[in-house]
Amino acid sequence: MKTDKRTYKDATTLNHDKRESAHGAVVPPIYQNSLFTFESWEDIDEAFNNKAEAYIYSRLMNPTARIAEDKLAALSGAEKAKLCASGIAAISSAILHCINAGDHIITVKDIYGPSNNFISKYLKNKFNVSSSFVDGKNIEEFESAINDKTRLIYLESPASLKFELQDLQSIASLAKNHGLKTIIDNTWASPYFQKPLELGIDIEVHSVSKYICGHSDVVAGLILSDKTTMDAIIQSEHELLGAKIAPFEAWLILRSLRTLPARMMMHQKSGLDIAQFLEAHPAIRQVYYPGLESFPQYNLGLKQMNGFSGLLSFELDTDDIETIKNFVDSLQLFSLGVSWGGHDSLVYAPVISYLKELSPEHFKAMGIVPGLIRISVGLEDAEDLKQDLDEALSHIRN
Ligand SMILES: Cc1ncc(COP(=O)(O)O)c(C=O)c1O
Known part of the structure; x- marks a missing residue:
């Protein structure tokens, strides 16, 4: 040895x-x-x-x-x-x-x-x-x-x-x-x-x-x-x-x-790319991702983290449940499911489980709107993921 x-x-x-x-x-x-x-x-x-x-x-x-x-x-x-x-x-x-x-x-x-x-x-x-x-x-x-x-x-x-x-x-x-x-x-x-x-x-x-x-x-x-x-x-x-x-x-x-550093670097790169794409999209009200410069605690993030992962959330510019459902079901590369952090991109809408446990008023009081969507950006190609999101977002009509 x-x-x-x-x-x-x-x-x-x-x-x-x-x-x-x-x-x-x-x-x-x-x-x-x-x-x-x-x-x-x-x-x-x-x-x-x-x-x-x-x-x-x-x-x-x-x-x-x-x-x-x-x-x-x-x-x-x-x-x-x-x-x-x-x-x-x-x-x-x-x-x-x-x-x-x-x-x-x-x-x-x-x-x-x-x-x-x-x-x-x-x-x-x-x-x-x-x-x-x-x-x-x-x-x-x-x-x-x-x-x-x-x-x-x-x-x-x-x-x-x-x-x-x-x-x-x-x-x-x-x-x-x-x-x-x-x-x-x-x-x-x-x-x-x-x-x-x-x-x-x-x-x-x-x-x-x-x-x-x-x-x-x-x-x-x-x-x-x-x-x-x-x-x-x-x-x-x-x-x-x-x-x-x-x-x-x-x-x-x-x-x-063995692959944690390589995976985290890719989650970070694609996560930021997709967060910036969503931030600029007219069908999105707000993006929550600590790696965005517009994130209110961005500087604190830089101070205490060496990087940012690939889990983020955003608010669709609609409160209509049918439209939100349609968006989620239209995604081809983001599978609908709980958990996150894997090689595979995932989507989840907290409204699915929260409305079973909480009243709509309670849900609102938590600052969570029905159109809040969480995505886990996986290791697929970021251009493909953005295209998938873009196509599904075309279903949002106010
Ligand atoms: C932030 C966070 N902590 C802890 C857990 C619980 O981990 P596990 O599902 O491995 O018990 C989860 C699971 O989703 C989580 O999102």
Whole structure:
């Protein structure tokens, strides 16, 4: 084995594997086993002395998962990473780790729906955890929401649907001054374009199902933090809630990590191209994309991210549901479906699910109009994607 102490740029870290245990195989193997055996009583005894680092049982740790976790930790500037069965498993485990019954959480109003439900309904009903949902754009809002029960500030930046940002460095320093923990859902930017731990955030979570995996073939999650925090999470929430990653899925994630930088650069290039095309189109009222110079928090984005991904939303210049339906159904290259961040371009209209759960008035009060459309710009040719959108937009008639 070659020993190498140099530090490398992200693309090198993600594309270079140590080959010592795999007969020189260019790709690490899938350790498809549930448990690990030991030569002697002393050996297993020693493993139990260091449970968070030992291979004992694949619910806790598996070598294929560990290779992917080490790469994800190096990419994110974390001391340790843990892959989970889903993004929401990572989110709920990380939040549970930071709070006790009766505590108070500050979060932002546009976080992913199930994260909102977990905080505002599940934790409230089961554990009397209270929460304040702030707009998120001003540090003063966070400061004035702090009370003597506050333990955690939970962030998502850029946040879901309209992609508003929070100032991560200022919030991290406010939290430290008040002895609060911070968690961020960093799924939109991916750890390639945003490194919140380097800005002072305590714990980073991801839906790996999106850009990190990027091929629409895995549902998985990720928690990143310092070693002490991660070892505590691994031996409490992760072990006891059983949200483990399967070895094959960990291997698919490892495969995906090799192309993460190349994919993110292409998502960014096409995302910006399409956002600019939509912004100039007469059938569009408004485009929400942090990479546009017209985006109100564009400069904050440049300060805390190294790039912008390919998920954006826009408002059609109509509120007529039949016209909106017609637009969505006319698209040929954007498949209609939930989720995002894969090779394949997707379209989704939040009105589809929101109107089943909320009144039209509530929907409006959230600042979401029926014609809000979210697209995930995939890896197809951007000219083809623009042509597809242009043709479907020709169906918009006022
Ligand atoms: C921003 C964000 N965070 C978390 C999740 C949850 O991830 P998963 O579906 O992998 O549980 C999603 C899923 O859509 C999401 O959009």
